[in-house]
Amino acid sequence: MSSTVRIHWAIAPQIAPQPLINCNRCGGAKAYRCSGKFRVNANGKRIDVWLIYRCVDCDNSWNFGIFERCNRRDIEPALLQALESNDPGLARRHAFDVVALRNQVARVEEFPNVAVDKRLLGGARETALALELQLGLEMPTSLRLDRLLAGELGISRSRLQALEERRLLIVDPKARGLGLGKRLVDECLRFARDAGYSSMTLWTQSILTSARGIYQHAGFKLIAEEPHHSFGVDLVGETWERDL
Numbered sequence: 001m002s003s004t005v006r007i008h009w010a011i012a013p014q015i016a017p018q019p020l021i022n023c024n025r026c027g028g029a030k031a032y033r034c035s036g037k038f039r040v041n042a043n044g045k046r047i048d049v050w051l052i053y054r055c056v057d058c059d060n061s062w063n064f065g066i067f068e069r070c071n072r073r074d075i076e077p078a079l080l081q082a083l084e085s086n087d088p089g090l091a092r093r094h095a096f097d098v099v100a101l102r103n104q105v106a107r108v109e110e111f112p113n114v115a116v117d118k119r120l121l122g123g124a125r126e127t128a129l130a131l132e133l134q135l136g137l138e139m140p141t142s143l144r145l146d147r148l149l150a151g152e153l154g155i156s157r158s159r160l161q162a163l164e165e166r167r168l169l170i171v172d173p174k175a176r177g178l179g180l181g182k183r184l185v186d187e188c189l190r191f192a193r194d195a196g197y198s199s200m201t202l203w204t205q206s207i208l209t210s211a212r213g214i215y216q217h218a219g220f221k222l223i224a225e226e227p228h229h230s231f232g233v234d235l236v237g238e239t240w241e242r243d244l
């Protein structure tokens with residue numbers, strides 16, 4: 001009998017990101033909410049598609065560009081049909097594409113609210129010694145992983161951190177190599193740039209080769225190395241830095 005209880009969490013973000021736009025009707029920076037409707041404009045062979053947003057206060061509209069001056073042949077008929085019929089799933093996917101939204105608007109408000117649907121995959125809670133969680137994320141969310149785990153498991157974030165430090169909380173080796181580390185670094189860089197920082201420094205161990213690879217790829221340079229003794233072994237600590 002397995003001593004591990006396996007549970008799947010289907011995580012669905014609840015509120016789509018809202019761009020903050022200077023509303024030319026009611027004045028001032030206002031949050032705009034996704035209407036779920038596309039605007040498709042065909043001009044000869046060229047197609048423009050926008051997702052329409054509305055000011056939460058005055059209903060004024062703003063268009064989030066999805067396709068601009070796109071050749072009609074490059075859009076699959078099924079996709080065009082989905083756009084023209086305001087397919088809710090398609091609108092939702094674009095509404096949660098915060099990277100594309102940030103490319104068009106300087107300020108975007110994100111919401112950490114998620115709904116978590118839990119399903120038992122195997123094992124018995126009564127006899128379990130370990131919990132294996134499979135996290136399925138429907139859309140990107142700004143909710144931090146530690147907040148999600150602490151909230152749903154009903155334990156404090158400091159307890160969670162202690163579990164991680166003692167390596168009682170681990171990422172399954174099968175889930176490594178999916179680019180989560182790279183995304184985290186990209187997100188940190190974006191945040192630091194937005195916040196006006198001019199450089200970033202980070203610290204790692206020489207043996208953490210995949211982490212080093214990510215930093216190197218992200219433009220960091222190794223500027224210092226220092227041997228130290230931790231976790232019962234001799235290690236080399238490294239300092240990496242890059243301009244933003």
Ligand SMILES: [Zn+2]
Pocket residue numbers: 023024025026027030055056057058059060
């Ligand atoms: Zn307005």
